[in-house]
Amino acid sequence: MEETPQDRSLHIDSLIDDPSVSIMVCTGAGGVGKTTTAAAIALRAAQRGRHVCVLTIDPARRLAQAMGLTELDNTPREVEVVNGAGSLHAMMLDMKRTFDEVVEAHADPERAAQILENPFYQALSSSFAGTQEYMAMEKLGQLHAQDDAPWDLIIVDTPPSRSALDFLDAPARLGSFLDGRFIRILTAPARGAGRGLGRLAAAGFGIFTGVLGKILGAQVLADVGTFVAAIDTTFGGFRERADKTFELLQQDSTRFLVIAAPEPDAMREASYFVDRLRSENMPLGGLIVNRVQAVDRDVMTAETALAAAERLAHDEGEQVLTSRLLTLHADRLRIRERQHHVTERFTGAHPGVALAQVPALAEDVHDLDGLEEVGELLALGRPV
């Protein structure tokens, strides 16, 4: 395997040690180890003297326990860090609660109660596709804006979306939905539905409310109307809030870390995401490839190993321990070769992107020692 040139390596410690970096966002396709990576970087940063807050979305139960994330009160809790020069806080996002808190913080108690009880609000805050992404952004904004915060670095894990891009798009989608034309018209029937839309569109709108009413029932439309009216007068446009967080992510103090596994689908997703970040002027820290097949040292090729295994099996008249071990070794070399090709395709298309590779671990990580080990491997930047 070729040497990776120095300038193409992602040095996580340099990022961690750079005091101007105050936000790191870990993103990537589902199932590539985002949460573990975010937690491992957080722990390492705390040990290197940063004061860190890590926002996780959906950690595995045992990892959550190891980080003390048993109390679901939607606020960061301090995690005991051994050998820590800094400190570590951790929290798990509760999307409904975060939404409720936004409402409570911006409306007087009576109006807040009215919103929270609204059936449409309840559906929106617990099941709208994109609420989780939006609330992750909202929480990030809050953690960042907190004045007396004991942290100077926030690390965010992103929701397990079907596409990594949802994280960037969902807040704007929810924002534009809530600020959208239809919802405004719907909430102002007194002004005459469809006024200003033109006659044709107004006719269409009449059909639209009619059909919606038929399918959903008039009550649903009324609930939506009440909700939007209540939420609109209490705090500024949703889109505006989403835009603000979007801007925060464009600042120099933010770094995106795209996480992938050395498989075509995950790398394709990473590719899309890197392009998207570039077009949105969002600062990319680099690509972290998890689960890379490590091979200790190159002493023979896969072909040599297989030929030797066959010779041995032939002479012995059957497979023996060593022929099986040689076949195993050949498999590993081949897997590594394939992963190498997949990764090369990415770096070929994105020559400027810094890259770190983390070897596949024998077992899942569920304690701080395990996270520390992942952090060390990540800092090494390539499989040993």
Place this chain on the structure above:
Amino acid sequence: MTQALWPGVSLHVVSGKGGTGKTTVAAALAMALARDGRRTLLMEVEGRQGIAQLFDVPPLPYEERKVAVAPGGGEVWALAVDPEDALLDYLEIFYNLRRAGSALRRMGAVDFATTIAPGLRDVLLTGKACEVVRRSEKQEPNAYDAVVLDAPPTGRITRFLNVNSEVSGLAKVGPIRNHADLVMSVIASPRTAVHLVTLLEEMPIQETLDGVQELRQAALPVGGVFVNMTRPPQLTDPEIDMALAGSLPVGEIEAEIVHAGLTSDVSTIVEILTREGRDHAQRVQLERREVERLDHLDLPVLQLPYVADGIDLSSLYELAGDLSDQGAR
């Protein structure tokens, strides 16, 4: 050959944690069920065009298309369901409103409607699957022997399928409610089986256990667990025990390496091989522990091998064959 696992089931819903190969398993199952002259429909609902990628065909429209021929002359058809189109379908079938529908679409109103009511979106998607399933009972043309639905991931599957409770918060009476009832009469019946795809790793297994529990609590029929990307042990059981205990016979390995004609770096090779043997044994042990956790679910567990070079049509045929052999017929 084993017995057929799901006789009488005509709707197979395939879910699983992200990254476990849900779409691949759904496609292989559709192909297995199409063997020997049968006809199956593979449906996707998440707008990903995963089926088209898998079968290497252009993006699927909202229209049933034949994508593959199964062994023995069967046919696999595919359909990408889009909530907008499903809503227009629904409007046409129940209200004869297609023309109004396309005007609504131009205005972005359909998107709006499916957005304000996520339950509506789900009932339209599952509704389409049920419409196809019911064709065979009604002896309509274009009927299929089985429908395989590539469904949303485990975390959302119960909510997705349990349209009744989703819609009940939305509409207590009225046409959409009736529609939901009709959908539930298919989904919560023995005609349906919900399958979960997993890998032999801790998190996907845990999610599978949680998912099965959730589905059962919602009285939805669970079919089986598909363990994807399995790699058989390459060492014998006694060798695995030795490797775990750190007692692989180093002298014997060294002699065999020399015998095999590898004469330089012998001690390094021995060191590497024994370490890799131990890693492998650890993984096998871990996987056995994880697969045991599935035991008490009392469900059929089907295994699909890891395909090294990516999934293409020929590997799909092989996977389908593996599934047929294990009773997916």
